[in-house]
Amino acid sequence: MSVSRKKRTPASRVRQAVLAEPLTPEAQAAKTLAAGQYRQAIELYKTLLKQERRSEWVDGLAASYAGRAGELAAKGMLSEALVVWRNRTSLCDRPLAEGPYVEWLLRAGEHAAALRLLVTSADLSPSAIAELETRLAAVVLTAPAEALAQLAADSPLSRHRALALAAIAACARGDQLALEEQLRAIPFRSPYRDLRYLLKSLLLLTEEPTQAAELSARVAAGGPFESLAAVVRAALLTGSRWLAALPALDDQGRQLLLDLKGCPQSRRSLLLNVATMATLDSAPSPGRVLELLLHRQGGVPASAATLCRRLLPFADRRVPDYESTFGPLAEEERECLAALTAELHGELPLSKAHWLRAAGLLSAPEKAPLQAALILRHLVELFADDGRGKGMSAQCRDWLERSLALDPADVGTQLKLIQSHRQAGDLRAARTAVDQALAHFATDPAVLLEAVETALAGSAFKKAVALAKRVLALDPINSRVRALIAQAHLSHARKQIRARRPEAAGKELDLAEQWLTAASEKSVVKLLRGLSATDAQASGLLHEAVAEFGGNLLAAFHVLLEGARLGAQLTPTLRRAGIKLSAATTAREVLAVVHAINALCEVGPRTLAAVLDELRAPLRGAARHDFSESERISICEALLRRNERSLLQAYADAGRKRWPERPIFVYFHVFARHGSAAYLLISLDEGMALEEALDKAREEGDQRTALRIRELLSPPPAKFDDEDADDFDDFGDLDELGEAFAKVEKTLFTNPRAALEMLFEMAGEEATINMARAVFPASEFSKMERAAGGNRKKLARLLIESVAEEIRPVAGSVQPDPQPQPQPQPPLAPPSPVAPKAKPPVHDDRQRDLFDD
Numbered sequence: 038m039s040v041s042r043k044k045r046t047p048a049s050r051v052r053q054a055v056l057a058e059p060l061t062p063e064a065q066a067a068k069t070l071a072a073g074q075y076r077q078a079i080e081l082y083k084t085l086l087k088q089e090r091r092s093e094w095v096d097g098l099a100a101s102y103a104g105r106a107g108e109l110a111a112k113g114m115l116s117e118a119l120v121v122w123r124n125r126t127s128l129c130d131r132p133l134a135e136g137p138y139v140e141w142l143l144r145a146g147e148h149a150a151a152l153r154l155l156v157t158s159a160d161l162s163p164s165a166i167a168e169l170e171t172r173l174a175a176v177v178l179t180a181p182a183e184a185l186a187q188l189a190a191d192s193p194l195s196r197h198r199a200l201a202l203a204a205i206a207a208c209a210r211g212d213q214l215a216l217e218e219q220l221r222a223i224p225f226r227s228p229y230r231d232l233r234y235l236l237k238s239l240l241l242l243t244e245e246p247t248q249a250a251e252l253s254a255r256v257a258a259g260g261p262f263e264s265l266a267a268v269v270r271a272a273l274l275t276g277s278r279w280l281a282a283l284p285a286l287d288d289q290g291r292q293l294l295l296d297l298k299g300c301p302q303s304r305r306s307l308l309l310n311v312a313t314m315a316t317l318d319s320a321p322s323p324g325r326v327l328e329l330l331l332h333r334q335g336g337v338p339a340s341a342a343t344l345c346r347r348l349l350p351f352a353d354r355r356v357p358d359y360e361s362t363f364g365p366l367a368e369e370e371r372e373c374l375a376a377l378t379a380e381l382h383g384e385l386p387l388s389k390a391h392w393l394r395a396a397g398l399l400s401a402p403e404k405a406p407l408q409a410a411l412i413l414r415h416l417v418e419l420f421a422d423d424g425r426g427k428g429m430s431a432q433c434r435d436w437l438e439r440s441l442a443l444d445p446a447d448v449g450t451q452l453k454l455i456q457s458h459r460q461a462g463d464l465r466a467a468r469t470a471v472d473q474a475l476a477h478f479a480t481d482p483a484v485l486l487e488a489v490e491t492a493l494a495g496s497a498f499k500k501a502v503a504l505a506k507r508v509l510a511l512d513p514i515n516s517r518v519r520a521l522i523a524q525a526h527l528s529h530a531r532k533q534i535r536a537r538r539p540e541a542a543g544k545e546l547d548l549a550e551q552w553l554t555a556a557s558e559k560s561v562v563k564l565l566r567g568l569s570a571t572d573a574q575a576s577g578l579l580h581e582a583v584a585e586f587g588g589n590l591l592a593a594f595h596v597l598l599e600g601a602r603l604g605a606q607l608t609p610t611l612r613r614a615g616i617k618l619s620a621a622t623t624a625r626e627v628l629a630v631v632h633a634i635n636a637l638c639e640v641g642p643r644t645l646a647a648v649l650d651e652l653r654a655p656l657r658g659a660a661r662h663d664f665s666e667s668e669r670i671s672i673c674e675a676l677l678r679r680n681e682r683s684l685l686q687a688y689a690d691a692g693r694k695r696w697p698e699r700p701i702f703v704y705f706h707v708f709a710r711h712g713s714a715a716y717l718l719i720s721l722d723e724g725m726a727l728e729e730a731l732d733k734a735r736e737e738g739d740q741r742t743a744l745r746i747r748e749l750l751s752p753p754p755a756k757f758d759d760e761d762a763d764d765f766d767d768f769g770d771l772d773e774l775g776e777a778f779a780k781v782e783k784t785l786f787t788n789p790r791a792a793l794e795m796l797f798e799m800a801g802e803e804a805t806i807n808m809a810r811a812v813f814p815a816s817e818f819s820k821m822e823r824a825a826g827g828n829r830k831k832l833a834r835l836l837i838e839s840v841a842e843e844i845r846p847v848a849g850s851v852q853p854d855p856q857p858q859p860q861p862q863p864p865l866a867p868p869s870p871v872a873p874k875a876k877p878p879v880h881d882d883r884q885r886d887l888f889d890d
Contacts, residue, residue: 063094070097075105083128099129103136110137115145133157134165139172148176149184155194156187167228170194174228175261178202193228201229208236216240231256231266238269242297246273264290272297283308323351331358346370350377369398369405373412385419392416400443410444413437417453429457434466441473448478455487464495482508482515489521498529523552527561531602534569542569560585564599568610579614590626590655592616594633597648598640607651622655624662631675642679649681650831660687666696673705685709700730701742707749715749724750809836 060068066081082098085091102125109118119141126133134154142151151173155166170193177185177194178201188195200222207215220233234252241249250273256266268290271282279298283291295305327348342363349359353374360366366374376391392412399409413436421429437454441447451474458467471488478484485508492501505522508515526549533542543566550562560582567578579596586592593616600610611618630652637645649656664672669692676685689705696702703726711718719727727746734743809818813836821839825832 066094066097070101070104073104075101075108079105095129099125099131102129107137110141115141119145119147134169139169143176148180149187151176152180152184152187155189155192171228172261174201174232175264177228178205193224197223197227197229201232204232204236208239211240213240228261231260231262235262235265235269238273239297242269242272249273265293268293268297280308323348327352327355327358331355331362346374349374350381353378369395372398380419389416389420396439406443410440410447410450413440413443414447414450429460431461434458434461445473445477448474448481448484451478452483452487455484455491459491459494464491467491468495480511482512485511486518486521489518489525493521493525493528496528496532498525498532501525519552519554523549523558526552527565530565531599534565534603539569539571556585561595561599564595567614568599568603568605576613576615583614583616587629589616589618590622590652591629591633593618593652594630594648597651598644601644601647602640607647611651618652618655622659624659624664624668627656627659627662627672628664628668630656631672634675634679645679646681649679649684653684656684657687660684660691664692666692666699669695670701673702677705677708680712682709682712698733700734700737700739700746703727703730704742704746704749713749716752806833806836 062081062085066078066085069081070078078101079098082094082101085094086098102121106118106121106125109115109121119138122136122138122141123133125131139151139154142148142154154169155173174194177188177198185195185198190196200219204216204219204223207213207219216236220236223229223233234255238249238253241252249269253266253269253273256262258266260266264287267282267286271279271286271294274282279294283294286294292305295308300308327345331345345359345363349356356366356374372391372395376388376395379385379388379391392415396409396412396416399405399412417429417433417436417440421433434454434457437450437457441450441454444450451470455467455470455474458464458470468491471484471491474481474484475488485504489501489504489508492498492504502522502525505518505525508518509522512518526545530542530545530549533539533545546562546565550559553559553562563578563585564582567575567582569575570578583592583596586595592614593611596610596614596616597607600607634645669688672688673685673692676682676688685705686709689702689709692699693702693706707715707719707723707727710723715723727750731743731746731750734740734746813821821835822832825835
C-alpha cells in the first residue's frame with residue numbers, strides 16, 4: 038500500500054507568488070508615478086478620485102500633473118505645459134502662480150497672462166506676492182497700456198515704473214547726473230532694485246570697469262533683468278573673450294553687446310552668423326560655414342579671407358565664391374589647395390605632386406622660400422615611413438636637403454637629416470650633414486650629440502670623445518654623453534685588441550672605466566681585459582666577470598658577444614670563460630638576455646646572429662617556461678626586430694598555445710614561419726587564422742596588431758619615388774615582386790648560387806626549408822637536418838649548396854643567345870647531395886617544385 042505525500046512548495050516559489058499578486062489601484066498609481074510615467078499616473082489618480090477624494094490621492098494627482106508639465110516644457114511645448122499646469126490648479130486646488138508657471142508664461146510671451154496673476158492670486162502670502170512682482174518687473178517696463186490697467190494703483194510696480202523708465206532714458210543719453218537722481222528715488226526694496234546696479238554699470242564700463250564689475254556682482258543671478266545682466270557681464274570681459282559670450286545671449290542682447298563694444302555695422306552680420314552656428318546642436322559642415330561667410334549682405338571683411346582660405350580644402354567647390362569675394366588665387370595657392378584637398382581624401386600620390394609644384398613655385402627668393410621649406414618637411418612626414426620599417430627613403434632625404442637649402446636655420450631638420458643618413462649607412466653623407474649643422478649650430482648639444490653618434494658609427498673614436506667633451510662643457514651632467522664617451526673608449530679598446538696592441542687597449546679600458554657607472558658595464562671592461570690577456574691572470578678575470586653577470590646564460594651572451602666583436606672563435610672562448618651551456622636555463626635568465634639584446638645599438642645583425650647561433654639550443658628549450666603574457670610578447674618583439682625567426686617561432690607557438698585568443702601570437706607565429714613574404718607562402722589554415730586574428734584585433738581596438746596582420750596578408754605597396762604625378766597609367770613595370778623574381782630567373786643559369794641566395798633573402802630561412810622539404814626525398818632531407826645539428830640557418834645553407842651543385846652542370850652548358858628561340862628545356866632533377874645518383878621521385882602534379890612561379 039503506497040502512502041501519498043503532499044509536496045511542499047519551496048520558499049522561493051511562495052515569494053514569487055506573493056510578488057505576482059495584482060497590486061491595489063492605489064499602489065499601482067504610486068508605482069507608476071515613481072517610475073516617471075506621468076500620463077498613466079494622471080489617469081490612475083483621476084479614477085481613484087472618482088471613488089473618494091482623499092488628500093493623498095489629490096497630492097499624487099498634483100505631482101503627476103507637475104511631472105507631465107515639466108516633460109512638455111523640456112521638449113519646448115510650452116503651450117501644452119501651461120494647459121497641464123492649469124488643470125493641476127483646477128483639479129487639485131493648487132496655486133497657479135507657484136513653481137515654474139510664471140517662467141513658462143514669460144518664455145511663451147504671454148505677458149498679459151503673467152500680469153493677471155497679480156490680480157487673481159490674492160490668496161498668496163505677502164512675501165509670495167512681493168516675489169511675483171519682482172519676477173514681473175522687466176515685463177511691466179515694456180507691457181502695453183491695456184495690460185498695465187490690471188495693476189493696482191498702489192502696487193510698487195506701478196508707482197516705481199515711471200522712475201525706472203526715466204533712469205533707462207538717462208542711461209541711454211549718457212546723462213549720469215539725471216541717472217543718479219532717478220535711481221535715488223527708487224526704493225531699495227523696489228521690484229526694480231536690480232536695475233539700479235545694471236544701469237550704473239553700463240555708464241561705468243569704459244571709464245571705471247572695476248567699479249562696474251563690483252556693481253554688476255550685486256545683481257542676483259536669475260533675476261528679472263538677467264538678460265541685461267548677461268550683457269553687462271559679457272561687456273566687462275577683456276580682450277576678445279566677450280566674443281565667446283555672444284552665442285549665449287538672445288538677439289536683443291547680442292545687438293546691445295555689439296553696440297557697447299563699438300562693433301561696426303559691416304562686421305556685425307559676420308559675428309552674428311558665427312554666434313548662430315555656435316548654438317547649433319551639431320557642428321556645421323565647412324561648406325555651410327563658407328556659405329554663411331561669403332553669401333551675406335554687407336560684404337565680407339578682408340580679415341575673414343584667411344579663415345575662408347583655411348576652409349576651402351574641405352569644400353573646394355566653393356573656390357569660385359571665394360574668388361568672387363576676395364579676388365583670384367595665385368598659382369601656388371591653387372597648388373596648396375589642391376594638395377590639401379587630395380590629402381584629406383587620402384590621395385597621397387596626387388597630393389605629393391601638387392605639394393612639389395607648390396614648393397617649386399614658392400622656392401624663388403622673391404616668393405616665400407620658408408613656406409616652400411615647410412611644404413618639403415610636411416612631405417617628409419607623410420612619406421618618411423614606407424610601412425615596412427626600412428627607414429627614410431632616399432627621396433625623403435632629398436626633400437630634407439632641399440628644405441635646408443631654403444631654411445638652414447631649422448635645427449630639427451638638421452638633426453633628422455643626420456640621423457636618416459646614418460640609418461641608411463651613408464656615413465659620408467652623414468658627416469657632410471654634421472659639418473653643415475655645426476656650421477650653423479656649433480654649440481647646440483643636440484647637434485654635437487649627433488656628431489658623436491656619427492663619429493662612433495665611422496669608428497672615429499678619438500673624434501667622438503673630443504666632440505662628447507664639448508657637449509659636457511655645455512651640459513656637465515648629461516648622462517647620455519658620459520655613456521657615449523665610455524662606449525667610444527670601449528669600441529677603441531676592441532679595435533686595439535683586434536690589432537694585438539694590449540697596452541693601448543688597456544689604456545682605453547682604463548679611460549672607459551672612468552666614465553662607466555653601471556656594474557654590468559664595468560663587468561664588460563673586466564671581460565675585455567680577460568679576453569685580451571694571455572697570461573695566467575686572464576682566466577681569473579674571465580671567471581670574475583662571468584660571476585658578476587649573475588646568470589649562466591647572460592654571462593654566455595656577453596662572452597660570446599665580445600668574442601664575436603673581437604673576431605675570436607666562439608666555442609673556445611666559452612670554454613676559456615668556464616661556461617657550460619648544458620645547465621638548465623631559467624625564465625629570469627632569458628628575460629635578462631632579451632633586455633641585453635634590446636640595449637644593443639651598434640652591433641650588426643651578423644654578429645648577433647653568430648652569438649645567438651651558439652645560444653639557440655638553450656633559448657629554444659626555455660620557450661616552455663611559464664612567462665607572463667607581457668614578458669612573452671616582449672621576448673617575441675625583440676626576436677622579431679632582430680629577424681630571429683626560428684627562435685621567434687618557438688616562443689610564439691608557446692604563447693599561442695597558452696593564449697589562443699590573442700591575435701598578436703597568431704601574427705608572431707605566421708611571421709616566424711614565412712617572414713614578410715607570408716602573403717605568398719601561407720597555407721589556407723594560416724590565412725583563415727590570420728583573418729580571424731585581424732577581426733579580433735579590430736574588436737579589441739588593437740590597431741597596431743591589426744595593421745601588422747594586414748601588411749602580412751597583403752603584398753607590399755609599389756614605391757613611387759621619382760614618378761611624375763600624371764604617370765599612373767602602367768603599373769606593370771612597378772611590380773617589385775615581379776622584378777625580384779625576374780632577377781632570380783635571369784641569374785639562375787648564369788650564377789646559380791647567387792640566384793639561390795637572392796631567393797633565400799626574399800623568402801627567409803623557414804620558407805626556404807619548407808620549399809626544399811617538398812622536393813627533397815625524406816631520407817636525404819633528414820640526413821641534412823642531422824648534419825646541421827639543429828641550426829636552421831645552417832640547414833638552409835646546406836640546401837642551397839646542394840641545389841647549386843645540381844644546377845651547375847646545366848648552367849655551364851647554357852649559352853646566352855642574342856635572339857633566343859623557344860626551346861623545350863629538360864626539367865631540373867631534385868638535388869641529392871648525399872646520394873647523387875639516387876633515383877628521382879615520381880613527379881606529383883599536386884606538388885610544386887622549388888623554382889615554380
